[in-house]
Amino acid sequence: MADTARHPEPRYGNRPTMKDVAARAGVGLKTVSRVVNAEPGVTPDTERRVQEAIDALGFRRNDSARVLRKGRTASIGLVLEDLADPFYGPLNRAIEEVARAHGALLINGSSAEDPDREQELVLALCARRVDGLIIIPAGHDHRYLEPEIKAGVATVFVDRPAGRIEADAVLSDSFGGARSGTAHLVAHGHRRIGFIGDQPRIHTAVERLGGYRAAMAEAGLPVEDSWVSLGTTVPERVHEAVVSMLKAPEPVTAILTGNNRVTVTVVRALAAHERPVALVGFDDIELADLLNPGVTVIAQDAATLGRTAAERLFRRLDGAPEAPGQVVVPTRLIARGSGELPPPADR
Amino acid sequence: MADTARHPEPRYGNRPTMKDVAARAGVGLKTVSRVVNAEPGVTPDTERRVQEAIDALGFRRNDSARVLRKGRTASIGLVLEDLADPFYGPLNRAIEEVARAHGALLINGSSAEDPDREQELVLALCARRVDGLIIIPAGHDHRYLEPEIKAGVATVFVDRPAGRIEADAVLSDSFGGARSGTAHLVAHGHRRIGFIGDQPRIHTAVERLGGYRAAMAEAGLPVEDSWVSLGTTVPERVHEAVVSMLKAPEPVTAILTGNNRVTVTVVRALAAHERPVALVGFDDIELADLLNPGVTVIAQDAATLGRTAAERLFRRLDGAPEAPGQVVVPTRLIARGSGELPPPADR
DNA sequence: CTGAAAGCGCTAACAG
DNA sequence: CTGTTAGCGCTTTCAG
Numbered sequence: 001m002a003d004t005a006r007h008p009e010p011r012y013g014n015r016p017t018m019k020d021v022a023a024r025a026g027v028g029l030k031t032v033s034r035v036v037n038a039e040p041g042v043t044p045d046t047e048r049r050v051q052e053a054i055d056a057l058g059f060r061r062n063d064s065a066r067v068l069r070k071g072r073t074a075s076i077g078l079v080l081e082d083l084a085d086p087f088y089g090p091l092n093r094a095i096e097e098v099a100r101a102h103g104a105l106l107i108n109g110s111s112a113e114d115p116d117r118e119q120e121l122v123l124a125l126c127a128r129r130v131d132g133l134i135i136i137p138a139g140h141d142h143r144y145l146e147p148e149i150k151a152g153v154a155t156v157f158v159d160r161p162a163g164r165i166e167a168d169a170v171l172s173d174s175f176g177g178a179r180s181g182t183a184h185l186v187a188h189g190h191r192r193i194g195f196i197g198d199q200p201r202i203h204t205a206v207e208r209l210g211g212y213r214a215a216m217a218e219a220g221l222p223v224e225d226s227w228v229s230l231g232t233t234v235p236e237r238v239h240e241a242v243v244s245m246l247k248a249p250e251p252v253t254a255i256l257t258g259n260n261r262v263t264v265t266v267v268r269a270l271a272a273h274e275r276p277v278a279l280v281g282f283d284d285i286e287l288a289d290l291l292n293p294g295v296t297v298i299a300q301d302a303a304t305l306g307r308t309a310a311e312r313l314f315r316r317l318d319g320a321p322e323a324p325g326q327v328v329v330p331t332r333l334i335a336r337g338s339g340e341l342p343p344p345a346d347r
Numbered sequence: 348m349a350d351t352a353r354h355p356e357p358r359y360g361n362r363p364t365m366k367d368v369a370a371r372a373g374v375g376l377k378t379v380s381r382v383v384n385a386e387p388g389v390t391p392d393t394e395r396r397v398q399e400a401i402d403a404l405g406f407r408r409n410d411s412a413r414v415l416r417k418g419r420t421a422s423i424g425l426v427l428e429d430l431a432d433p434f435y436g437p438l439n440r441a442i443e444e445v446a447r448a449h450g451a452l453l454i455n456g457s458s459a460e461d462p463d464r465e466q467e468l469v470l471a472l473c474a475r476r477v478d479g480l481i482i483i484p485a486g487h488d489h490r491y492l493e494p495e496i497k498a499g500v501a502t503v504f505v506d507r508p509a510g511r512i513e514a515d516a517v518l519s520d521s522f523g524g525a526r527s528g529t530a531h532l533v534a535h536g537h538r539r540i541g542f543i544g545d546q547p548r549i550h551t552a553v554e555r556l557g558g559y560r561a562a563m564a565e566a567g568l569p570v571e572d573s574w575v576s577l578g579t580t581v582p583e584r585v586h587e588a589v590v591s592m593l594k595a596p597e598p599v600t601a602i603l604t605g606n607n608r609v610t611v612t613v614v615r616a617l618a619a620h621e622r623p624v625a626l627v628g629f630d631d632i633e634l635a636d637l638l639n640p641g642v643t644v645i646a647q648d649a650a651t652l653g654r655t656a657a658e659r660l661f662r663r664l665d666g667a668p669e670a671p672g673q674v675v676v677p678t679r680l681i682a683r684g685s686g687e688l689p690p691p692a693d694r
Numbered sequence: 695c696t697g698a699a700a701g702c703g704c705t706a707a708c709a710g
Numbered sequence: 711c712t713g714t715t716a717g718c719g720c721t722t723t724c725a726g
Contacts, residue, residue, distance in 0.1 A: 014498070014499075015498045015499075017718095017719055017720085018719070018720070019719080019720095027696080027697085028696060028697040028698075029697075029698085029719095029720090030696070030722095031695090031696060031697075033720070033721065034695095034696090037721090041695055041696080042695075042696085043695070043696095046695085046696085058497070058498070060473055060474050060494070061719090061720080062415075062476060062718090062719055062720070063474040063475045063476065064411055064414045064415045064420065064475065064718090064719080064720090065702090065718070065720035065721085066719080066720055066721075067411045067702095067720090068409075068411045068412050068415050068702050068703065068704085068718090068719080068720070069701080069702050069719085069720050069721045069722080070702085070720085070721070071702080073411065075454070082440065083436055083439045083440040083443055084436040084437045084439065084440035085436065086433045086436060086633070088436075089430055089431040089432065089436055090431045092430045092431070093429065093430040093431035093457060096430055096455075096456060096457060100456070105456065105471060105472070105475070106454065106455060106456060107422070107452055107453065107454045107455075108443075108454075109443060109447070109453060110443060123407065124452060125452070126407055127408055127409070127410040128410045128411070128422075128452070129410065147405030147407070148407070150405070151361070151362045152361075152362075264633065264634065267634070267637060268636075268637060271637055285633065285634065286611065286632065286634070287611065287614070287632065287633065287635075287638065289615075290614060290615060290618055290638055291634065292639055364702090364703055364704085365703070365704070366703080366704095374712080374713085375712060375713040375714075376703095376704085376713080376714085377705085377706095377712070377713060377714080378711090378712060378713075380704070380705065381711095384705090387711095388711055389711075389712085390711065393711085393712085408703090408704080409702090409703055409704070410704090411702090411703080411704090412702070412703035412704035412705085413703080413705075414704090414718095415702090415703080415704075415705095415717095415719065415720085416703085416705045416706080416717080416718050417704085417705070417718085418718080
C-alpha cells in the first residue's frame with residue numbers, strides 16, 4: 001500500500017504486473033513475458049513456477065502497454081448508421097466473425113446518419129490506433145481520413161462509397177436491384193409506379209431512385225414528380241407520401257420502397273387502404289413471407305457485404321498492395337405476392 | 348527516416364508524436380500536451396503555433412500511451428449472445444448512447460451462447476483494461492471474473508443474472524411476463540396450453556417456463572409433459588415441437604413461446620395449420636401487428652434494459668458504493684389477436 | 695535458457 | 711506561462 005500511495009486513484013485497481021509476478025516467482029521480468037506469450041526457451045520447471053505466481057496473483061497481461069510497444073492493437077473499428085437497425089445486425093455479426101478469426105476485437109459505434117458524429121467517431125477510433133476501419137459513411141467528404149490512411153490505417157467503406165478520397169468500398173447493387181424491382185412491377189402490368197426512398201444525401205437512396213427511373217425509361221413510361229418521394233424514414237413522412245400518391249387524380253398502382261424502414265411503414269399504410277396496391281420493397285424484412293400478401297422484396301445480402309469488407313480489410317492489413325477498388329454484391333428479387341398484384345382492372 | 352530505421356515495421360506507419368510536434372513548433376513536449384488536451388495555461392500565440400504544427404504533421408494523439416499512463420481506457424466492453432439477433436439491436440444501441448454520453452467507446456462481441464467463448468471474450472476485454480463490462484451471460488459460473496472485479500472492473504449483467512458470484516444484474520420480468528401471458532390465454536378459455544422455449548440452461552428460458560407453470564397451477568390446470576418443449580431455437584426443432592403438440596390425441600389449443608426466434612417459427616408453423624391455434628409470444632417482433640391475426644406478445648423493453656444497465660455501470664465507475672443488486676424491468680402484454688382466439692368450439 | 699536495460703508516447707509532478 | 715524529469719507495463723535487444 002505504501003509504495004503505491006503516490007497514485008491518488010490506484011491504477012487499474014492495483015493490478016499485479018509482470019514485475020510482481022517475476023518477483024514472486026523469483027525470475028526475471030522477461031521470463032514472465034515469455035511464459036505469458038508462450039514463447040519458446042523456458043524450462044518446464046521455470047514455466048510452472050511462473051504460472052503459479054500468475055494464478056496466485058490473478059495476473060492478466062495489460063494489453064495497453066503491449067499495444068504501445070508493438071504498434072498494433074488487434075482491434076478494428078466499425079462505424080455504422082444505427083446499431084438498432086435490423087439491417088446492420090447481420091452485417092455487424094459477419095464482420096465480427098472475420099475479426100475474431102484474425103484475433104481482433106471490434107469497436108463500434110453509430111453515426112446516427114450525422115456526418116459530424118461519423119467523423120468524431122472515426123477519429124476517436126484512429127486515436128485508439130485501431131488497425132483498420134470499416135465505415136458505413138454518413139457524410140460525403142472523407143478527406144479528413146487522408147492523414148490516417150497515409151499513416152497506415154486500413155479502411156474499407158461498406159454499403160456506400162467514400163466521398164472525395166480513393167478507398168475500398170463494398171456495395172450492394174442498389175441501382176440494379178431497384179431497376180429489376182421496378183421492371184418486375186412493369187412486367188405485372190403497372191404503368192404508374194411510385195418510389196418512396198430515403199434522404200437524397202444518402203448514396204444508396206440516389207442509386208435506387210436511379211434504378212427506378214432507368215427501368216421506367218426503358219419501359220417507355222413517364223415518371224410524374226408526384227410519384228417520387230425522398231426524405232427521412234420517419235413513419236409520419238412516409239405515411240403521408242403513400243397517402244398523397246394514392247389519392248392523386250391519377251393514383252399510382254404500385255410502389256417501390258427504398259429501404260426496410262420505409263417498407264415497414266408502407267406495408268402498414270397499404271394495409272389500411274381499401275384498394276390493393278402492388279409493392280416491392282428494398283431489403284428483406286422478417287416475416288415478410290407471412291403477411292397477406294407476402295411482401296416481394298429486393299433482398300440484400302448483408303452478411304456477405306460485411307464478410308467481404310472485413311476480409312478485404314484484413315487482406316490489406318496483411319500487406320496486400322492492390323489498388324483501392326469497389327466490389328458490388330448482387331441483390332436478389334424474392335417474389336412473395338405483393339409485387340405480383342395486378343393493377344386494378346377498372347382503368 | 349534514418350532515426351526510425353531501427354524499427355523493422357514502422358510503428359503505426361510512422362505517425363508523428365508529441366515530440367515531433369514540439370520540435371516543429373519550437374516548444375516543449377508538455378506544452379503540446381496542454382494544447383492537445385485543452386488544458387489552461389498556454390498563450391494564444393503559442394497555442395496557435397502548436398496547432399499549426401499539429402495540422403501540418405497530421406498529428407493525432409496516441410490514446411494507447413495515454414491509457415497506459417492514466418489507467419483508464421474510456422471504453423466499456425459488451426458481450427452479448429448474437430449481434431445479429433434483432434432483440435439485441437436496441438439494447439446495443441441504448442448502451443452505446445449512454446457510453447457516448449460518458450465519453451466512452453464500446454467494444455463488443457458475440458458469445459454465440461457458448462460459455463467458453465464468453466469467457467474468452469470477457470478476459471480479452473479485461474486485458475484491454477476496459478473500464479467496465481456489460482455481459483449477457485452464456486455460462487453459469489462467473490467465478491473467473493472475481494479477480495477482475497476485485498481489481499476494479501465494474502460489471503453489470505443484463506437479461507440474465509451472473510452465476511456463482513455477486514454482481515449487478517438488470518433483468519426483464521420473465522417469470523411475471525410468462526405468467527401473465529399464460530393467464531391471458533386461460534382467460535380466453537384455453538385449458539390445454541403448450542410452452543415452447545429455449546434451452547433449459549438459459550436462465551430466462553427457465554424463468555419463463557416457471558411463469559407458465561405458475562399460471563397453469565393458479566388456474567387449476569394440469570400441464571402434460573408433451574405440452575412443454577425446451578431446446579435450441581433452430582426452426583426444425585421448434586417446428587417439430589409445434590407439430591407434435593398439435594397432433595396429439597389431446598392437442599393443445601394455445602401456445603406460449605419463449606422468445607422471438609421461437610415465435611417466428613411458430614407463427615410460420617401455425618400459418619400452415621388448418622385449425623386456428625392461439626398464440627402469445629415472448630418478445631415483440633416487427634410487423635407482428637400486420638399478420639392475420641396479429642401476434643399477441645409479451646414485450647420486453649430492450650432499450651430500457653440496456654440504458655439501465657449502462658447507467659448503473661457508469662454510476663459504479665463514478666464510485667457509487669452501493670451493494671450489488673438486481674433491477675427488474677417489467678414486461679408488457681400487447682394484445683393483437685392471436686392471443687385472444689378462443690379454443691375450438693367442438694371440444 | 696535467462697535477464698538487464700532501453701524505450702514505445704504519453705501525462706503527473708515539479709521546477710523554473 | 712513553460713519545460714524537464716520520471717515512469718505507466720510491456721516488448722525488444724543484446725549480453726550473459
